[in-house]
Amino acid sequence: MVLGPDTRQSITELVEDPVERDLSADGLHLLQTLQTLRTLRSVSYLCLFRVFIVVPVLVVLIVLVAIVLGVLFWWKRRQNTKQDDKGKIDEEATLNLLGKSKENTKNGEVSEENTAMAELIKDYKEKLAEMSRQIEILKTQSEMDNQELKKKVLEKNEECKRLNNKLQEAKGNIRVLCRIKLCEENDILSTTKTTVSIKGTEKRYTFERVFDKESTQREVYEDIKELVRSFLDGYNLCIFAYGQTGSGKTYTMEGPPDNISEDTEGIIPRAMKQVFQTIKELKVAGWTYKLRASYIELYNEEIRDLTKGSNVQEKHEIKYPRGEQGKATITNIKEEEVENTDDALNFYKQASKSRTSGKTGRNERSSRSHAIFRVEMTGRVENVEGVKNTCSGTLTLVDLAGSEKLDDAASVTTNQETKKINLSLMELSKVLRALRKKENPIYRNSKLTFLLKNSLGGNSKTLMIVNVSPTEDCKRETERTLEFGKEVSKVVLENVPRKNK
Numbered sequence: 001m002v003l004g005p006d007t008r009q010s011i012t013e014l015v016e017d018p019v020e021r022d023l024s025a026d027g028l029h030l031l032q033t034l035q036t037l038r039t040l041r042s043v044s045y046l047c048l049f050r051v052f053i054v055v056p057v058l059v060v061l062i063v064l065v066a067i068v069l070g071v072l073f074w075w076k077r078r079q080n081t082k083q084d085d086k087g088k089i090d091e092e093a094t095l096n097l098l099g100k101s102k103e104n105t106k107n108g109e110v111s112e113e114n115t116a117m118a119e120l121i122k123d124y125k126e127k128l129a130e131m132s133r134q135i136e137i138l139k140t141q142s143e144m145d146n147q148e149l150k151k152k153v154l155e156k157n158e159e160c161k162r163l164n165n166k167l168q169e170a171k172g173n174i175r176v177l178c179r180i181k182l183c184e185e186n187d188i189l190s191t192t193k194t195t196v197s198i199k200g201t202e203k204r205y206t207f208e209r210v211f212d213k214e215s216t217q218r219e220v221y222e223d224i225k226e227l228v229r230s231f232l233d234g235y236n237l238c239i240f241a242y243g244q245t246g247s248g249k250t251y252t253m254e255g256p257p258d259n260i261s262e263d264t265e266g267i268i269p270r271a272m273k274q275v276f277q278t279i280k281e282l283k284v285a286g287w288t289y290k291l292r293a294s295y296i297e298l299y300n301e302e303i304r305d306l307t308k309g310s311n312v313q314e315k316h317e318i319k320y321p322r323g324e325q326g327k328a329t330i331t332n333i334k335e336e337e338v339e340n341t342d343d344a345l346n347f348y349k350q351a352s353k354s355r356t357s358g359k360t361g362r363n364e365r366s367s368r369s370h371a372i373f374r375v376e377m378t379g380r381v382e383n384v385e386g387v388k389n390t391c392s393g394t395l396t397l398v399d400l401a402g403s404e405k406l407d408d409a410a411s412v413t414t415n416q417e418t419k420k421i422n423l424s425l426m427e428l429s430k431v432l433r434a435l436r437k438k439e440n441p442i443y444r445n446s447k448l449t450f451l452l453k454n455s456l457g458g459n460s461k462t463l464m465i466v467n468v469s470p471t472e473d474c475k476r477e478t479e480r481t482l483e484f485g486k487e488v489s490k491v492v493l494e495n496v497p498r499k500n501k
């Protein structure tokens with residue numbers, strides 16, 4: 001009960017005896033004190049509630065909001081940095097392609113050639129996006145509009161082809177990229193987007209693009225997908241992986257030995273997906289393509305058809321229709337028509353099994369053989385006015401043998417077999433050196449160079465990925481591989497690649 005001052009006064013006035021009055025006044029005073037204490041207690045409960053419950057909850061909420069905002073800010077910055085990096089990589093790659101270093105461009109000014117290349121890339125990408133948009137429209141349009149749209153898509157496609165091929169020609173017909181293997185051990189290499197240096201030495205190697213050890217399969221493929229597109233435009237393409245045993249050639253070309261996923265698959269599955277996706281798109285515009293695949297192995301200077309298993313002993317010869325001109329054919333080779341990505345990859349996987357069934361084990365065997373996966377293409381189209389057009393091309397994807405014994409010691413070894421195995425790589429380097437010096441290379445000295453003749457010179461576009469390992473124990477081979485890559489990247493052919501008719 002709460003007693004007001006008036007109530008207290010009226011109560012004391014009612015008591016007549018002074019002693020009792022004093023006592024009741026004291027009692028009332030005590031009651032008042034009790035009341036004050038009660039009020040204080042509830043106030044302190046309220047304060048405690050605020051200090052121990054409300055304040056911590058508020059603090060936690062503020063911290064959570066700050067974390068969320070921080071994460072959002074970091075993610076946004078990361079996206080921006082990625083875009084900036086991509087821009088920088090493109091710029092650096094462009095400069096490298098043009099044989100220039102950043103330092104050479106005065107005060108950071110971009111030369112006219114660089115601007116032209118950047119515009120070419122931009123133009124091509126815009127046209128490609130426009131073509132894809134029209135294909136999407138075409139897929140949903142009624143028959144009435146089809147002819148008109150089909151014509152537009154065909155025109156855009158021709159424009160894209162022209163621009164893409166101009167772009168690829170500007171990049172050069174022999175391009176070299178470098179990839180560092182993912183390793184946790186001691187790292188002897190330091191890299192930028194376009195250079196590799198060996199730590200503790202002055203040695204620095206420049207390539208069109210360097211993929212550091214953190215690089216993903218997707219990133220590597222992004223850099224070559226436009227080149228793959230020109231295969232359907234009627235060009236011969238050859239992509240090969242070079243490097244010592246265990247440096248990641250098979251990983252780059254095919255993917256890891258087990259559990260290949262969309263993220264880890266290498267160049268071969270990605271190229272097949274891209275080729276058949278593009279075929280599907282161009283079908284809407286009237287193009288039809290026929291593709292035939294083959295898969296062989298060059299082991300000990302002998303050709304083996306991987307589709308026939310490792311026990312079949314058949315003789316295979318490389319033939320050229322007109323002297324040494326035209327498309328190389330191999331006798332007794334099974335070529336299978338492939339109609340979609342699954343067909344092509346099943347064919348590839350099935351044949352790969354023969355490669356891995358060697359009695360010496362996969363690495364030992366694969367390090368001593370070159371695996372060559374070839375896809376031959378013929379395409380035809382009839383435009384709305386009934387005008388026909390055809391094209392043909394070859395896509396050659398090569399996982400080369402390990403390069404670690406490519407030296408003089410190998411040529412004097414008593415092991416005849418090893419000598420033969422290394423011969424092809426030696427000849428490959430000779431051919432590339434001759435091309436660099438603008439001399440006439442001799443292709444016939446090894447089956448590898450003879451078979452790849454059309455992909456190394458003249459009417460072709462070649463991309464080599466030099467694979468290196470960053471560990472101390474591989475230093476010597478890594479250095480040699482980088483030297484080899486440097487030599488090759490200097491190869492400039494006078495012949496501009498021509499489209500096959």
Ligand SMILES: Nc1ncnc2c1ncn2[C@@H]1O[C@H](COP(=O)(O)OP(=O)(O)OP(=O)(O)O)[C@@H](O)[C@H]1O
Nearest residue numbers: 181182245246247248249250251256363366367402
């Ligand atoms: N970038 C990478 N990321 C993850 N694993 C890798 C990478 N590069 C190589 N590896 C792994 O390292 C091992 C050796 O690589 P790989 O078989 O590709 O070498 P190689 O150069 O083809 O050797 P060989 O000449 O003997 O065939 C494999 O287990 C492969 O999965």
